[in-house]
Amino acid sequence: MMSNRYIGDLPKIGIRPAIDGRRRGVRESLEETTMGMAKAVAKLLSENLSYYNGQPVECVIADSCIGGVAEAARAAEKFKKEGVGISITVTPCWCYGSETMDMDPHLPKAVWGFNGTERPGAVYLAAVLAAYNQKGLPAYGIYGEDVQDAGDSEIPKDVQQKLLKFTKAAIVVATLKGKSYLAMGSVSMGIAGSIVKDDFFQEYLGMRNEYIDMSEFVRRLDLNIFDEEEYDRAFKWVKEKFIFGQDNNKEEFKRTDEQLAKDLETSIKMTLITKDLMVGNDKIAAKGWEEEALGRNALIAGFQGQRQWTDHFPNGDFMETILNSSFDWNGKRAPYLLATENDSLNGVTMALGHLLTNTAQVFADVRTYWSPSAVKRVTGKEPVGKAANGFIHLINSGSAALDGTGHQQIDGKPAIKPFWEVTDEEIEQCIKNTKWRPASTEYFRGGGYSTDFTTKGEMPVTIARLNYVKGLGPVLQLAEGHTVELEEDMHDTLDLRTDPTWPTTWFVPNITGEGAFTDVYSVMNNWGANHCVLTYGHVGAEFITLASMLRIPVNMHNVANDKLFRPSAWNMFGTQESEQADFRACQNFGPLYK
Numbered sequence: 287m288m289s290n291r292y293i294g295d296l297p298k299i300g301i302r303p304a305i306d307g308r309r310r311g312v313r314e315s316l317e318e319t320t321m322g323m324a325k326a327v328a329k330l331l332s333e334n335l336s337y338y339n340g341q342p343v344e345c346v347i348a349d350s351c352i353g354g355v356a357e358a359a360r361a362a363e364k365f366k367k368e369g370v371g372i373s374i375t376v377t378p379c380w381c382y383g384s385e386t387m388d389m390d391p392h393l394p395k396a397v398w399g400f401n402g403t404e405r406p407g408a409v410y411l412a413a414v415l416a417a418y419n420q421k422g423l424p425a426y427g428i429y430g431e432d433v434q435d436a437g438d439s440e441i442p443k444d445v446q447q448k449l450l451k452f453t454k455a456a457i458v459v460a461t462l463k464g465k466s467y468l469a470m471g472s473v474s475m476g477i478a479g480s481i482v483k484d485d486f487f488q489e490y491l492g493m494r495n496e497y498i499d500m501s502e503f504v505r506r507l508d509l510n511i512f513d514e515e516e517y518d519r520a521f522k523w524v525k526e527k528f529i530f531g532q533d534n535n536k537e538e539f540k541r542t543d544e545q546l547a548k549d550l551e552t553s554i555k556m557t558l559i560t561k562d563l564m565v566g567n568d569k570i571a572a573k574g575w576e577e578e579a580l581g582r583n584a585l586i587a588g589f590q591g592q593r594q595w596t597d598h599f600p601n602g603d604f605m606e607t608i609l610n611s612s613f614d615w616n617g618k619r620a621p622y623l624l625a626t627e628n629d630s631l632n633g634v635t636m637a638l639g640h641l642l643t644n645t646a647q648v649f650a651d652v653r654t655y656w657s658p659s660a661v662k663r664v665t666g667k668e669p670v671g672k673a674a675n676g677f678i679h680l681i682n683s684g685s686a687a688l689d690g691t692g693h694q695q696i697d698g699k700p701a702i703k704p705f706w707e708v709t710d711e712e713i714e715q716c717i718k719n720t721k722w723r724p725a726s727t728e729y730f731r732g733g734g735y736s737t738d739f740t741t742k743g744e745m746p747v748t749i750a751r752l753n754y755v756k757g758l759g760p761v762l763q764l765a766e767g768h769t770v771e772l773e774e775d776m777h778d779t780l781d782l783r784t785d786p787t788w789p790t791t792w793f794v795p796n797i798t799g800e801g802a803f804t805d806v807y808s809v810m811n812n813w814g815a816n817h818c819v820l821t822y823g824h825v826g827a828e829f830i831t832l833a834s835m836l837r838i839p840v841n842m843h844n845v846a847n848d849k850l851f852r853p854s855a856w857n858m859f860g861t862q863e864s865e866q867a868d869f870r871a872c873q874n875f876g877p878l879y880k
């Protein structure tokens with residue numbers, strides 16, 4: 287199934303079968319096995335991984351085995367023509383390190399050296415990794431734990447896992463490259479993440495920055511610069527499907543019925559306009575808006591909203607929620623990534639989480655740590671089960687995808703799935719479990735609609751956040767854990783103390799008893815900013831592999847050591863304390879596109 291979010295060609299995976307170049311016996315005896323390994327890797331990847339639009343990933347194999355520099359150059363040329371963004375070298379034998387290696391500094395690289403005895407594949411692996419390290423081109427080494435026989439064409443499980451982990455992360459890196467972050471508005475309420483760091487986007491992500499003033503929305507609203515046919519369809523769909531909840535505003539601050547009706551229209555139009563601003567729309571070209579129809583090649587956008595916009599116009603909650611979800615009036619589709627409050631660092635984190643898993647993301651404020659004793663004090667009850675040692679309240683006005691309700695299932699358990707796996711019934715459930723409530727007018731004088739839902743419990747999730755530190759640059763933090771559900775009366779008491787018109791997720795991190803994961807409180811206390819992104823699944827290890835590819839150190843995580851997979855060069859910066867080595871390695875190699 288295709289997504290209708292199209293921006294650019296998808297990066298292919300280039301596979302390089304490296305071989306011992308000696309003819310008259312050695313090379314000839316290895317050709318078939320070596321090419322066989324390349325084909326097996328291509329099969330593994332295309333059968334197990336998809337791009338964000340649901341298409342299986344595409345692999346390109348070099349035309350011949352690579353025995354020396356001429357064949358390495360031919361493979362590089364082919365890869366360039368074919369749009370390869372990732373390189374994987376495979377070999378069962380000894381080959382000539384610096385003569386066969388991939389020298390493109392921008393392609394994430396992995397090497398699988400066959401663990402056999404007849405021919406020394408692992409010796410090549412070690413030799414070529416040394417060459418990559420010496421030349422400052424970090425590469426991921428893959429070496430199976432158990433010896434295989436020369437003729438064995440199976441890829442062992444541990445090798446499969448590393449190939450998949452590497453490729454998933456590399457697809458993210460290659461997909462981000464060349465795309466834009468579109469800032470709609472400027473800095474929201476002094477939030478540092480909305481001070482867009484253009485050097486970070488350019489040097490670490492290979493992205494560019496685009497900016498528009500929010501007055502552009504006024505122009506497009508006034509001149510009807512959007513697809514009116516889609517608007518009518520969207521309006522009908524929303525009126526038919528959405529449940530509009532109670533107005534929580536004090537009588538004197540309530541908006542009139544007329545204002546509320548107009549707010550909904552504007553909210554839907556803002557959604558269409560943002561989509562057009564991000565990725566363009568042929569339909570508006572037909573109306574004479576050719577320039578606008580091109581969009582900004584934006585994979586990620588951020589909407590300032592507060593305060594200049596929301597003090598006078600409906601807030602961005604409706605459009606942020608709809609665009610971040612994996613369905614709308616057009617059916618199922620990949621989410622458009624839209625950060626509330628123009629928090630570009632959380633916007634990028636959403637892109638990392640989305641492109642790693644192909645799922646919709648929940649953008650949230652990290653609002654409150656509830657200790658068991660504080661819960662007892664205000665509710666008279668102790669939290670139980672996973673919540674027994676306290677929990678964190680994730681809640682923000684906009685930007686939480688409707689998928690975040692948890693009303694999708696994997697093996698009968700609450701989940702968030704790639705859009706092409708979501709069923710029509712699950713979409714109905716996500717919609718039925720969400721109320722659209724008039725926005726709090728004390729905060730949002732211009733009205734609008736917030737999404738009120740509570741995330742289902744027992745979902746394995748990871749929260750993550752990119753922070754930016756002067757002198758250090760970007761750092762990533764993450765925490766794997768679970769969503770929890772509280773007893774109804776406990777939920778109500780705690781939720782009503784905040785803004786009950788916003789979506790709530792109760793989160794419990796997995797605790798290790800050490801450092802930032804000493805307890806639930808210490809996770810909250812070590813969070814680096816007001817926002818986080820919640821991604822379905824325990825994907826901390828995937829985030830860490832990806833961060834190392836982007837040379838972004840990870841300052842806080844609760845992933846077991848045996849799941850970490852970073853370039854072989856990282857070990858050269860120390861093997862005892864991998865967190866410290868990560869910082870030194872990232873600093874040493876610097877950003878990918880510097």
Ligand SMILES: C[C@H](O)[C@@H](O)[C@@H](O)C(=O)CO
Nearest residue numbers: 592627651682683729816
């Ligand atoms: C309404 C408020 O201004 C909220 O939007 C605020 O608490 C935030 O979300 C800050 O990140």
Ligand SMILES: [Mn+2]
Nearest residue numbers: 627651682817
């Ligand atoms: Mn916020």
